[in-house]
Amino acid sequence: MRNALLLCFLSLLCTCVSAQTIELTGRVVEGSGQPVEFATVKVIEPDGGNMITGTTTDTDGRFKLAAPRPDVQLEISFLGFAPVLIEDIEGTDLNNIVMRPDGETLDEVIVTSERSTTEFKLDKRVFNVGKDLSSAGASALEVLNNVPSVTVTIEGQINLRGSGGVQILIDGKPSVLANDGGNALGTITADMIESVEVITNPSAKYEAEGTAGIINIVMKKDERKGTNGSVTLNTGIPNNHSLGLSLNRRTTKFNLFSQLGVGYRTFPEEYEGINRDLTSGTTVNSSGESDKNENFYNLILGTDYHINDLNVLTLSGNFAYEIEEENADTDFMVLDNAGNLTDAWRRTESTEAVNPKWQYELNYKRQFDAADKDHALIISALGRSFVKDQSSEFTTNTSEGTARFGDQRTSTDFGETNYTFKADYTRPVNEMVTIETGLQYVYSDVGNDFETSNLVGTEFVPDADLTNRFEYDQGVLGAYATTAYEGVRWGVKAGLRVEQTELNTLLVNTGETNDQSFVDFFPSLHSSYKISEAASIQAGYSRRIFRPRLWDLNPFFNIRDNFNVRAGNPDLQPEYTDSYEVTAILIVGQLSLNAGVYHRYTTDVVERVSFFEDNVNVTTPINLGSSSSNGVELNGKFRPAKWMTLSGDFNFNYFDRTAELDGVSYDFTADQLNGRLVSKFELPMDIDLELAGNLRSGYETVQGRVTGYTFADLGIRKKVLKGKMVLNMSVRDLFASRIRESIANQPTFYVYDYSQRGRFVTLGLSYGFGKGEAMEFSGQKRH
Structure with a gap:
């Protein structure tokens, strides 16, 4: 009897709960009564804001969805409008819900906010993007600049732990939108981003080729529907002129994106050199100036096709065309052992090159269960090609004695093609255990045909010693499996x-x-522990590889300066690194602090070494011993006031080098410090001011030393028309203090090298149209 009553009670309870499910309908409009299409409508919990279900409005601003019970809340949001929160739902037909532009509120609605947070996962840190960063006009670059360990310069260069060798992924895969320092990233606005994943010590899932780390931008789903775009214009000194057009259209089934960019840039450089033969006492001094001018044209086209709720197909392509012109004048002086001038001449270079490039990507993603987005199969194919057709003329004018080298010509026919095929499968076994597995094949085919001709009489005759055709191909097949709890x-x-x-x-x-044919094993192990809501700790290990690239292997001679030649080494072997790190994060109020220690041990270190003979310095990479490196990283962000944000990244590295060359020991210990401190001020009238100071300390090499330097960057940005237009000015290397000096000091020779690029000033304007904001196309060329 008791069981029968219990059964009846449960049946009645289920019936009552089921009966409480309600269907909500309504229409979202602007203050003028015009419909707001593709606005996001969410049913959320009243005690925390967790989303239960959601939908988007149609072209007439209408929506319909089912709520599990009446005691829920409704949140409506759309870019450029203040969010609307309805706490007490009365009835099922909500009629017209009026949205106001940002900054305006209604008495009957509440504007809510959400603070961005950072949390540890097993092998990465996840920065969850809150609405405090989704202000009108904010781009993905501004989001990244708020992520711990990540800094973005005012020109859009992305650094991780102070290093620029970062791989950017979007939704876990390569994308033309993530290439080349932020050009296309300007087309992604903050409200489109769910989170940013920072991976400083990648797991076995990722390609083992060594990089500074990985940043993965996870996009929101079913957001930013409609048409949006941006037009940008930049000008600068030295020449930095560009025009960019971005256009996006997103519907329920398709997301179409495109970008067109054209520009003209100049890179001036000053340089000096000293080559001193300590055996004979003779010295060759050189000094000169060069300017590299580039015209570039970029076109990106792509689409995401949502076949259904479980299947998405993406096809994208990028074509770029560059025209380069470079001019250089270099003065040479030869001094004998008494310091007397014996020979002097000027060498003038004129170089022209064209560089067509293309890239395509086909990506297919299948989810197996709509309720479990992590159970998925991703298959992708990526192809890239780069071609260079270059010719140079070198003219020699002698002013004293005899020039060592006469008039010469060079020609380069270079081509590189890369293909990447990849499949990744993720299977959550339960709420705590996940298995991942996948395959990847990367193939590279490269050829470089280089010829040097010397002027003999009235004709140019090929120089067999300085002419070569080098062919290189590499295939890497990888397979991985990971298990996580x-x-x-x-x-x-x-x-x-x-x-x-x-x-x-x-x-x-x-x-x-x-x-060469070899098989390598790359294990990885990661662990994390959450001490409290404000503190976590993470530890990781991985094994990485650096494979020599074309210019490391090709015995190629650059003859701009015949006394300082860079050549490759076809016998070069890969280097291997075992990487360990422990990192902790602490969040207290407006302070976010990260601290970490790491250890890296590298064998067969690839090091460029100078070989000196008759005042000619040839630098060639060789495998030279091992390196043991220990480092400390500290970075933090602090917002002492609503109008001020301070952030800093510091990395101290102590390394122990063990090396032997031709029976001579080059063992030594050294350290290096890199630091960056950024101050951002939100001034009245929607003006942002950013000041950044950078420190790069000097460090020892196996044969000498590279000196350090400090430099500063300045950026000013103003938003007008409620974020539709952005005006900006940036100054890179404000005090023209970014100077590179290297010294190789050995018993038989001394080599000194100096170079400086100088100050760059850029003015820009960006205007967003349609439903978009200003996209802040940076005007950088694509590599």
Whole structure:
């Protein structure tokens, strides 16, 4: 009897709960009564704002959705309008819900806010983007600049732990929108981003090729529907002129994106050099100036096709065309052992080149369960090509004695093609355990045909010693598997990646070959522990590889300065690194602090070494011993007031080098410090001011030293028309103090090298149209 009553009670309870499910309808309009299409409508919990379900309005501003019970809240949001929160839902037909532009509120609605947060996952840190960053006009670059360990310069260069070698992914995959320092990232606005993942020590899931780290931008779904775009115009000193057009159209099924950019830039440089033969006492001094002028044209086209709720197909392409002109004048002086001038001449260079580039990407993503977005299969194919057709003329004018080198010509025919095929499968076993596995194949085919001709009489005759055709191809097949457990406070993730490398090089002129085939294992292990809501700790280990690239392998001679030649080494072997790190994060109020220690041990270190003979310095990469590196990283962000944000990144590295060359020991210990301090001020009249100071300390090398320097950047940005237009000015290297000096000081020779680019000033204007904001196209060329 008791069981029967209990059964009846449960049945009645279920019926009552089911009966409380209500269907909500309504229409979202502007103050003028015009419909707001594609506005986001969310049913949320009243005690925390967690979303239960949601939808978007149609072209007439109408929506319809089912709420599980009447005691919920309704939140309506759309870019450029203040969010509307309805706390007490009366009835099922909400009629017209009026939205006001940002800054205006109604008595009957409440504007809510959400603070951005940072949390640790097993092998990464996740920065959840809140509405405090989704202000009108904010771009993905501004979001990244708020992420711990990440800094973005005013020109859009992205650095991780002070290093620029960062791989940018969007939704876990390469994308033309994530290439080349932020051009296309300007088309992504903050309200489109769900979170940013920072991976400083990648797991076995990622390609083992060494990088500074990975930043993955996770996009929101079903947001920013409609048409939006931007037109940008930049001008600067030295020449930095560009025009950019961005256009996006998103519907329920399609997301179409495009970008067109044209520009003209100049890169001036001053340089000096000293080559001193300590055996004979002779010295060659050189000094000169050069300017590199570039015209560039970029076109990006792509679309995301949402086949249904579980399947998405993405196709995108990028074509770029560059025209380069470079002019240089270099003065040479030869001094004998008494310091007397014996020879002097000026060498003038005129170089022209065209560089067509293209890239395409096809990506397919399948989710197996709408309720479990992590159970997915992703298959992608990516192709890239880069071609360079370059010719140079060198003219020599002698003013004293005899010039060492006469008139010469060079020509370069270079081509590189890369293909990447990848498949990743993720399967959550339960709420705590996840398995990942995948395959990847990367193929590179490169050829470089270089010829040097000397003027003999009235004709140019090819120089066999300075002419070569070098061919290089490499295929890397990788497979990985990882298993992760993630509980409420503690988690662990272990993985193994196997990569087989096939490398073949051919120096056509001599028939010299270097064929390599090897298999490597790359384990990884990560763990994290959540001490409290404000503090977490993370530890990780991974094994990485650096494979020599074309210019490391090709015995190529650059003859602008015949006394300082850079050449490759076809016998170069890869270097391997074991990387360990422990990182902690602490968030207290407006202070976010990250501190970490790391250790890296590298074998077969690839190091450029100088070989000196008859005042000619040839630098060639060789495998030279091992390096043990220990470092401390500290970065933090602090907002002492609503109008001020301070952030800093500091990295101290102490390394122990063990090296031996030709029976001579080059063992030494040294340290290096890199730092960056940024102050951002939100001034009245929607003006942002940014000041950044940078420090790069000097460091020892196996044969000498590279000196340090400090420099400052300045940026001013003003938003007008409620974020539709952005005016900005940036000054890079404000005091023209970014100077590079290197010294190689050995018992038989002394080599000094100096170079400086100088100050760059840029003025820009960006205007957003349609439903978009100003996209802040940076005007940078694409590499």
